[in-house]
Amino acid sequence: MGLFDNVLGAGESLIRNEDALDFEFLPKVLPFREKEQKNIAECMKPLFQGRNGRNAVMHGPPGVGKTAAARHVLREIEEKTDEIYPIYINCWQCNSSYQVMVEICDQLGYRLVQNKKTTDLYKVVASMINKDGKSAAFIFDEIDKAEEYDFLYFLLNDVYRKSLVLITNFDTWIITLDERIKSRLTPLVIKFGPYTQHETREIMKQRMGYAFPAGVWEDDAFQKVADKTFELRDIRTGLFIMRESALVAESQSRKKITVTDVEKALENLDGFSVKKSTELEEDSKFILDIVKENSGQKIGDLFSIYQKKGGKHTYKTFQRKIADLDQNSFISTKRLKGDGGNTTIIEKKLTDFD
Numbered sequence: 269m270g271l272f273d274n275v276l277g278a279g280e281s282l283i284r285n286e287d288a289l290d291f292e293f294l295p296k297v298l299p300f301r302e303k304e305q306k307n308i309a310e311c312m313k314p315l316f317q318g319r320n321g322r323n324a325v326m327h328g329p330p331g332v333g334k335t336a337a338a339r340h341v342l343r344e345i346e347e348k349t350d351e352i353y354p355i356y357i358n359c360w361q362c363n364s365s366y367q368v369m370v371e372i373c374d375q376l377g378y379r380l381v382q383n384k385k386t387t388d389l390y391k392v393v394a395s396m397i398n399k400d401g402k403s404a405a406f407i408f409d410e411i412d413k414a415e416e417y418d419f420l421y422f423l424l425n426d427v428y429r430k431s432l433v434l435i436t437n438f439d440t441w442i443i444t445l446d447e448r449i450k451s452r453l454t455p456l457v458i459k460f461g462p463y464t465q466h467e468t469r470e471i472m473k474q475r476m477g478y479a480f481p482a483g484v485w486e487d488d489a490f491q492k493v494a495d496k497t498f499e500l501r502d503i504r505t506g507l508f509i510m511r512e513s514a515l516v517a518e519s520q521s522r523k524k525i526t527v528t529d530v531e532k533a534l535e536n537l538d539g540f541s542v543k544k545s546t547e548l549e550e551d552s553k554f555i556l557d558i559v560k561e562n563s564g565q566k567i568g569d570l571f572s573i574y575q576k577k578g579g580k581h582t583y584k585t586f587q588r589k590i591a592d593l594d595q596n597s598f599i600s601t602k603r604l605k606g607d608g609g610n611t612t613i614i615e616k617k618l619t620d621f622d
């Protein structure tokens with residue numbers, strides 16, 4: 269039997285719209301975050317009257333709709349007016365002032381960035397936005413991933429009409445900002461808490477509707493996904509489980525997704541993301557403590573320490589756990605080019621006060 273004999277044909281996939289299961293997919297309506305979106309919009313309203321806007325810091329754990337809510341507001345601005353530039357930057361991808369400025373230029377439609385220094389780009393950005401009474405609504409997502417914050421200082425000082433919304437998983441991040449920025453930012457703080465069980469279920473149901481034809485999911489299978497998502501307090505992981513379950517069913521050429529498929533998908537998942545929070549804390553805390561005691565070391569050296577201290581996981585799993593701690597802002601990682609190729613340096617967060 270060939271390896272691909274049982275593959276469903278192109279028209280036979282259980283998933284109707286794969287994009288809808290992507291984390292970056294932005295649903296048309298975003299239920300249960302009306303209040304938060306209103307708060308963001310409130311900060312940006314003065315821009316519509318040609319005045320300077322307010323700033324905000326949004327914080328909350330991963331997978332609770334921070335990015336989605338912020339992008340939703342930007343999309344509305346985009347649909348409503350040409351007078352306000354909507355700008356979304358992920359500081360995980362652009363983590364220096366230079367990169368942020370290049371990205372802003374790109375979103376403003378300015379292409380001649382080559383051979384220009386950061387200070388040149390500051391001038392370009394300021395003159396483009398300040399021209400003709402225009403303004404800009406900025407979202408800086410994963411702001412704690414930026415290596416420096418000069419760009420914030422520049423935008424606050426030199427762009428006349430703007431609103432800066434900063435997103436972080438870390439409620440203490442703002443404390444780490446230096447005073448000259450903090451005093452200019454004076455942000456509204458918008459906290460994102462986890463969804464209730466009912467809300468989680470409704471969100472997952474909405475997404476199921478986008479991604480799958482009706483009737484593909486057996487009721488108890490969907491219920492299991494919804495329950496697990498609530499337990500994890502993270503919609504993103506929930507969507508991942510939903511997709512994996514469908515793939516399990518597809519791999520057996522079945523036309524329905526059952527509880528068994530969900531169970532299998534959960535087994536397949538990397539242990540980290542589906543662990544109960546108590547287990548997760550213990551497991552990741554062990555690694556976190558090692559990082560704190562040995563900040564600035566190479567990942568390979570940290571792994572040796574981890575093993576000496578009785579850590580049982582493979583290097584690959586260790587790497588994944590480090591990545592996860594990084595993603596959730598407990599630690600930070602830096603890629604360095606060395607003689608023997610690239611290596612990753614792991615550092616504790618400056619926001620650790622203990």
Ligand SMILES: Nc1ncnc2c1ncn2[C@@H]1O[C@H](COP(=O)(O)OP(=O)(O)O)[C@@H](O)[C@H]1O
Pocket residue numbers: 290291292293294295297298299300301328329330331332333334335336337471474503504507
């Ligand atoms: N209220 C909601 N309604 C619909 N989808 C949501 C809602 N909240 C989160 N999601 C979805 O869950 C996923 C994770 O949300 P995201 O905004 O990326 O979380 P965060 O930025 O807080 O980590 C995204 O795919 C997003 O579309």
Ligand SMILES: [Mg+2]
Pocket residue numbers: 334335336409
């Ligand atoms: Mg996000």
